[in-house]
Amino acid sequence: MTTMPDRRHALMSLAALAGLAGCGALGGGPALDAYELRAPAAAPVAGRSLARDVVVEVPEAGAALDTDRIMIRPNPLQAQYLPGARWTGSAAGMVQTLMLRTLQDANAFRYVGRRPLGPGADYAVVSELTDFQVELREGRSTPLIRMRLIVRLVREADATVMASRSFQTTAEAPSLETLAIVTAFNAATDALMDDLARWLLARLGAAPRS
Numbered sequence: 284m285t286t287m288p289d290r291r292h293a294l295m296s297l298a299a300l301a302g303l304a305g306c307g308a309l310g311g312g313p314a315l316d317a318y319e320l321r322a323p324a325a326a327p328v329a330g331r332s333l334a335r336d337v338v339v340e341v342p343e344a345g346a347a348l349d350t351d352r353i354m355i356r357p358n359p360l361q362a363q364y365l366p367g368a369r370w371t372g373s374a375a376g377m378v379q380t381l382m383l384r385t386l387q388d389a390n391a392f393r394y395v396g397r398r399p400l401g402p403g404a405d406y407a408v409v410s411e412l413t414d415f416q417v418e419l420r421e422g423r424s425t426p427l428i429r430m431r432l433i434v435r436l437v438r439e440a441d442a443t444v445m446a447s448r449s450f451q452t453t454a455e456a457p458s459l460e461t462l463a464i465v466t467a468f469n470a471a472t473d474a475l476m477d478d479l480a481r482w483l484l485a486r487l488g489a490a491p492r493s
Contacts, residue, residue: 329391
């Protein structure tokens with residue numbers, strides 16, 4: 284049961300964040316502190332190495348997510364941004380980097396990169412980033428980090444979609460402080476990247492060591 288102090292705290296948080304810059308106010312203003320997310324420290328390691336090249340494309344993302352600002356949703360229909368902070372790159376570009384580093388650390392493939400070394404790669408990881416935000420919830424005093432990535436594994440030789448899956452994860456931040464929010468983002472991406480890497484390795488015949 285939600286207590287009255289918790290509900291009051293949540294409402295005060297919503298009111299405080301109502302003044303954040305909206306979607307159109309992304310340029311100008313003072314310099315913002317920059318944050319980046321790191322690939323999992325203990326990424327899954329392949330059971331065997333494959334002589335295959337894999338290209339990881341930049342995820343598609345809507346306009347609200349295709350920015351270096353840290354997005355907050357006070358409600359499902361509204362996008363605002365955390366004041367005083369930004370990512371070191373766009374959310375989609377950062378997720379691409381996380382996928383690359385996680386797959387490289389798996390030691391499963393001959394090559395993993397943003398583009399093929401030669402005329403074409405053996406496989407491409409094509410994805411769409413649909414959620415990458417902080418959510419404020421009525422009746423809760425703490426924000427929720429939500430991520431969702433739709434992934435397709437494509438065989439480049441004939442553009443066949445070999446497998447597809449939606450990956451989702453959440454993490455709760457203890458407060459609305461920037462570092463607490465970024466730390467929760469990092470915990471969420473750790474879980475999502477681990478799940479993604481295990482799925483890709485299994486689909487390509489290099490299931491991770493148990």
